[in-house]
Amino acid sequence: MPFRRTFSLFLLLAMxxxxxxxxxxxxxxxxxxxxxxxxMVRTFKNLRIRRPLIITHAGDGSGRxxxxxxxxxxxxxxxxxxxxxxxxxxxxxxxxxxxxxxQNEEGFLGFAFHPDYKSTGKFYVYYTTEKEPQLSVISExxxxxxxxxxxxxxxxxxxxxxxxxxxxxxxxxxAFGPDGYLYIGLGDGGSGGDPKGNGQNLSSLLGSLLRIDVxxxxxxxxxxxxxxxxxxxxxxAQPEIYAYxxxxxxxxxxxxxxxxxxxxDVGQDIWEEINLIVKxxxxxxxxxxxxxxxxxxxxxxxDKMIEPIWEYNHEVGKSITGGVVYRGTAVPELVGKYLYAxxxxxxxxxxxxxxxxxxxxxxxxxANPSNPPVVTFGEDESGDVIVSAIFGEYGTLxxxxxxx
Numbered sequence: 554m555p556f557r558r559t560f561s562l563f564l565l566l567a568m569x570x571x572x573x574x575x576x577x578x579x580x581x582x583x584x585x586x587x588x589x590x591x592x593m594v595r596t597f598k599n600l601r602i603r604r605p606l607i608i609t610h611a612g613d614g615s616g617r618x619x620x621x622x623x624x625x626x627x628x629x630x631x632x633x634x635x636x637x638x639x640x641x642x643x644x645x646x647x648x649x650x651x652x653x654x655x656q657n658e659e660g661f662l663g664f665a666f667h668p669d670y671k672s673t674g675k676f677y678v679y680y681t682t683e684k685e686p687q688l689s690v691i692s693e694x695x696x697x698x699x700x701x702x703x704x705x706x707x708x709x710x711x712x713x714x715x716x717x718x719x720x721x722x723x724x725x726x727x728a729f730g731p732d733g734y735l736y737i738g739l740g741d742g743g744s745g746g747d748p749k750g751n752g753q754n755l756s757s758l759l760g761s762l763l764r765i766d767v768x769x770x771x772x773x774x775x776x777x778x779x780x781x782x783x784x785x786x787x788x789x790a791q792p793e794i795y796a797y798x799x800x801x802x803x804x805x806x807x808x809x810x811x812x813x814x815x816x817x818d819v820g821q822d823i824w825e826e827i828n829l830i831v832k833x834x835x836x837x838x839x840x841x842x843x844x845x846x847x848x849x850x851x852x853x854x855x856d857k858m859i860e861p862i863w864e865y866n867h868e869v870g871k872s873i874t875g876g877v878v879y880r881g882t883a884v885p886e887l888v889g890k891y892l893y894a895x896x897x898x899x900x901x902x903x904x905x906x907x908x909x910x911x912x913x914x915x916x917x918x919x920a921n922p923s924n925p926p927v928v929t930f931g932e933d934e935s936g937d938v939i940v941s942a943i944f945g946e947y948g949t950l951x952x953x954x955x956x957x
Contacts, residue, residue, distance in 0.1 A: 608931020662725025719743025817875020870895025899924025
C-alpha cells in the first residue's frame with residue numbers, strides 16, 4: 554500500500570511536469586496580415602504539364618528549370634516563360650511509376666540533383682514502383698554522355714527500397730543538405746492515426762526524416778550511414794534516421810542562406826504544423842498533433858518532444874504544403890520569409906520568423922483570388938520561387954511578383 558501511494562504521487566508529479574513543460578511552449582494564436590504589395594502571377598501559360606509535383610534546378614550554371622510530373626516524367630522548361638509552348642523531356646520513367654489518381658499520394662514524389670552535378674552528372678529520385686504494390690524506391694540516375702538535356706534511363710541504380718503498409722502518407726521529398734548528404738522525408742505509413750505506431754518507433758524508417766551518404770557504400774548497402782547520425786549504435790534503432798515523430802512531411806527544404814531545415818507536417822484531426830528539424834529531434838507524432846495531445850495518447854514526463862514553431866487549425870486550412878525560405882531578388886518583400894500554403898483552401902502565406910529570438914514576428918497572407926490547390930514550391934537557379942497548383946490531371950505554375 555505505501556508503495557502504491559508513492560507510485561501514484563510520482564505519476565502525478567510526472568504528469569504535472571509534462572503539463573508545465575507544454576504550457577511553457579504554448580502555441581502562438583494564428584493570425585495573418587495581408588501582404589498587399591505581393592501577388593502570384595501565372596507563368597508558362599502555354600504549357601500543359603500533368604500534375605507538376607517537383608520544381609528544381611541543376612545548380613550547374615545552365616539556368617535550366619526542371620519540372621517533374623507525378624506520373625514520372627521530368628521536363629526541362631522553355632527559357633521563354635511567356636511564349637514557350639514546348640518542353641524538352643529530360644527523363645521519362647512513366648511506365649515504371651505507379652500512380653492512381655484515386656490514391657494520389659503515390660507516384661513520382663521526389664527529385665534532387667547531386668550537389669556536384671556539374672562534375673558527377675548524377676541525380677536522385679523517389680517514386681512508387683509498378684513492380685510491387687506499395688513499394689517506394691530511391692534511385693540514382695546519370696545524365697546522358699551525349700546530350701546534357703537527356704538523362705540515361707538505363708543508368709538507374711536503386712539506392713533504397715521502403716515497403717509502405719498503406720497507399721497514403723508516402724512523404725517523398727528528397728534534398729541534399731549543406732553537409733552534402735541526401736535527406737529523405739517519409740510519412741508514417743498511412744491509414745489514419747498511425748495504426749502501426751511508426752512515428753515513435755525508431756526501429757521503423759517510417760514517420761522519420763532520413764539522412765544517408767550516397768557518395769560511399771558500406772555494410773552491404775548502396776549508400777553509407779553518416780557517422781554522426783544521431784541513432785548510430787543505438788540498439789534497435791535504424792541508423793538512417795535523422796529525426797522522427799513526423800506524420801506526413803509535405804514538404805521540407807533547406808534555407809539556402811542559413812542551412813536551417815524547414816518542414817511542413819500534414820495534420821490529421823485538427824492541426825497543421827511547421828517544424829524546424831534538428832538532429833535527433835522527436836516531433837511528437839502520434840502522441841502530439843501540433844502543440845496538442847493527440848486523442849488519448851497519454852502524458853509522459855520522459856517524452857522529450859520538439860514543438861512546432863507555427864500551427865493552424867482546420868478552420869483555417871486542412872492540409873499544409875511546406876515551402877521554402879525566399880532568397881531571390883525579384884520580390885524584396887519576401888526575402889527571409891518562409892513561404893507555405895494550404896492545399897485544400899488554396900491560401901498562401903509568408904511566415905516571418907526570428908531564428909535568434911525563436912519567435913514568429915508576423916504571418917503574411919499573399920492575396921490570390923483563384924486560391925489554387927498548391928502542391929509544391931520550388932526555386933530556380935537565381936533563388937526565385939515557382940509555385941505549382943494541380944487542377945485534376947494538369948497543373949498551373951505561378952511566380953511571385955511585387956505589385957507596381
